[in-house]
Amino acid sequence: MPLIEFADFSFKYLGADSLALRKVNLAIDEGEYVVITGPSGCGKTTLCRAINGLVPQFHRGYIAGNVIVDGKNTRENNVADLAPIAGLVFQQPENQLVTLNVEREIAFGPENLGVEPDEVRRRVEELIDMLDLEHLREKHPHEMSGGEQQRVAIAATLALKPKVLVADEPTSNLDPKSAEAILDLIAELNSRDMTVVLVEHRLDLVSKDASRVVLMDKGCIVADGNPREVLTQDICQEIGVGIPKATQLYKRLSAHGITLDRVPLTGAELAELVQEVSQR
Amino acid sequence: MIILEDVHYAYDGLYTALQGVSLQIDDGERIAIVGSNGAGKTTLVKHLNGLLRPDKGRVILDGVDTKHYSVAELARQIGLVMQNPDHQLFLDSVEREVLFSLENLGYSKEEAKEQCDRTLNNLGLEGFSERSPFTLSGGERKRVALASVLATEPRVLSLDEPTIGQDARQKEKLARMLSDLNEKGKAVIVVTHDIEFVIENFPRTIAMANGRIVADGQTNFVLSNDDVLEMCSLTRPQLTETARHLHAVFPEVPERLTLMDDLEDVVLRVLGGG
Numbered sequence: 001m002p003l004i005e006f007a008d009f010s011f012k013y014l015g016a017d018s019l020a021l022r023k024v025n026l027a028i029d030e031g032e033y034v035v036i037t038g039p040s041g042c043g044k045t046t047l048c049r050a051i052n053g054l055v056p057q058f059h060r061g062y063i064a065g066n067v068i069v070d071g072k073n074t075r076e077n078n079v080a081d082l083a084p085i086a087g088l089v090f091q092q093p094e095n096q097l098v099t100l101n102v103e104r105e106i107a108f109g110p111e112n113l114g115v116e117p118d119e120v121r122r123r124v125e126e127l128i129d130m131l132d133l134e135h136l137r138e139k140h141p142h143e144m145s146g147g148e149q150q151r152v153a154i155a156a157t158l159a160l161k162p163k164v165l166v167a168d169e170p171t172s173n174l175d176p177k178s179a180e181a182i183l184d185l186i187a188e189l190n191s192r193d194m195t196v197v198l199v200e201h202r203l204d205l206v207s208k209d210a211s212r213v214v215l216m217d218k219g220c221i222v223a224d225g226n227p228r229e230v231l232t233q234d235i236c237q238e239i240g241v242g243i244p245k246a247t248q249l250y251k252r253l254s255a256h257g258i259t260l261d262r263v264p265l266t267g268a269e270l271a272e273l274v275q276e277v278s279q280r
Numbered sequence: 281m282i283i284l285e286d287v288h289y290a291y292d293g294l295y296t297a298l299q300g301v302s303l304q305i306d307d308g309e310r311i312a313i314v315g316s317n318g319a320g321k322t323t324l325v326k327h328l329n330g331l332l333r334p335d336k337g338r339v340i341l342d343g344v345d346t347k348h349y350s351v352a353e354l355a356r357q358i359g360l361v362m363q364n365p366d367h368q369l370f371l372d373s374v375e376r377e378v379l380f381s382l383e384n385l386g387y388s389k390e391e392a393k394e395q396c397d398r399t400l401n402n403l404g405l406e407g408f409s410e411r412s413p414f415t416l417s418g419g420e421r422k423r424v425a426l427a428s429v430l431a432t433e434p435r436v437l438s439l440d441e442p443t444i445g446q447d448a449r450q451k452e453k454l455a456r457m458l459s460d461l462n463e464k465g466k467a468v469i470v471v472t473h474d475i476e477f478v479i480e481n482f483p484r485t486i487a488m489a490n491g492r493i494v495a496d497g498q499t500n501f502v503l504s505n506d507d508v509l510e511m512c513s514l515t516r517p518q519l520t521e522t523a524r525h526l527h528a529v530f531p532e533v534p535e536r537l538t539l540m541d542d543l544e545d546v547v548l549r550v551l552g553g554g
Contacts, residue, residue, distance in 0.1 A: 175514070
């Protein structure tokens with residue numbers, strides 16, 4: 001059974017004229033790293049909200065079909081029941097941080113769910129260690145950089161031991177170096193078997209880590225598969241999704257009759273493939 | 281023309297956000313300001329339209345110290361789009377939001393309507409005029425904030441992180457609009473981490489770190505300097521990165537390449553010759 005399953009799921013926000021999601025069918029298995037992308041307003045954020053029940057439990061509206069997360073129907077379970085399964089991280093970490101220091105921030109979620117104090121302490125220490133937060137332990141979130149805040153927000157989310165980490169453009173307000181560090185962290189979590197659903201426009205940064213890319217447009221899924229297959233489809237240009245430069249160059253070379261053996265996602269891969277062709 | 285002369289600024293006196301910034305912005309220039317979070321970029325652009333006033337130093341607009349102008353007077357000439365659209369939007373429809381700034385600047389009702397429609401169209405917001413900004417997606421709200429300032433066609437337009445949450449197509453539309461304004465002689469200044477957007481659209485780049493300017497010059501030089509990238513927490517542009525990898529294998533590929541067309545040409549040449 002997939003960890004997350006959308007079955008003919010449609011949703012329209014109260015007061016909106018059109019559907020935010022239209023008959024979405026999507027199954028995500030444990031251990032996958034799925035990048036959700038598409039033009040702005042295509043329904044990516046709504047999809048994330050539907051995974052932990054914020055849609056329809058908090059954001060109300062017209063609903064059809066079902067979302068089943070770890071066997072639980074999001075129509076029938078409240079956000080508090082779903083939060084330990086799907087942990088959400090948003091674009092603005094400061095909107096998510098609620099306490100005065102890192103330890104309390106990480107402890108906040110599990111304490112609220114009634115986890116034993118010893119276990120809470122154990123999780124706090126484990127996450128401080130794993131996410132390299134020791135130097136921030138006593139710091140107030142407002143004294144931290146955006147990248148540091150986002151690390152803490154991720155730690156606080158992981159403290160609930162979710163089965164899937166859902167991150168909605170977690171790096172778009174960060175400088176490129178901090179963004180890279182957060183994305184490396186997410187990739188590492190995935191390599192330790194955390195299922196990841198990441199919304200991102202900048203595919204150059206994430207497609208090398210992802211096992212799958214889901215392309216959305218106007219509330220529908222329009223392509224879904226391996227990054228190298230999806231990103232070379234013409235539909236990316238048609239709906240205005242930016243693909244990695246290396247992949248762009250691959251397509252341009254194909255137009256000149258030069259076919260590289262594989263589809264590159266990074267500059268290093270491209271250079272290697274060009275070298276192979278030159279040696280033929 | 282705007283001149284900043286040794287501008288210093290500190291928030292609450294706690295730390296110094298600007299520590300002696302000097303620069304000149306000519307009419308019709310296109311300038312990108314890059315730097316890590318907290319480098320002073322936003323503080324700098326807020327000095328252009330008088331939202332912040334220097335603790336020390338001067339900001340001079342056409343030979344007159346801007347301390348003699350109110351923010352309202354400066355706003356007629358210098359438009360600022362803030363990073364977070366929610367700090368800027370306050371009306372209940374997209375159209376009213378854009379008309380508000382136009383009518384404030386003395387446009388007649390008809391002129392304002394026409395200009396509003398044109399701007400919404402150019403930014404891919406046609407069909408959104410009656411919607412409340414608060415029912416829109418983050419990327420769409422960002423474009424409404426842009427529209428409300430772009431519509432007024434200020435002489436100097438400064439945009440703080442305009443590409444956040446924008447997909448490739450919206451970025452192209454924005455770039456086209458900025459270049460149209462630029463052709464009308466308006467200066468465009470953008471604060472951004474999006475170096476690909478800078479490379480494609482801004483000939484001059486100012487790099488900032490710790491409240492100071494650490495580099496100011498032609499974009500392709502500034503952004504191919506590893507020390508500058510390091511100081512500004514930037515990563516190498518993808519095309520430069522690709523060029524370096526190619527250079528390691530094919531020494532004839534120059535390390536400093538910034539545009540896709542150039543890289544395509546050079547790869548075709550390498551393969552043609554090989």
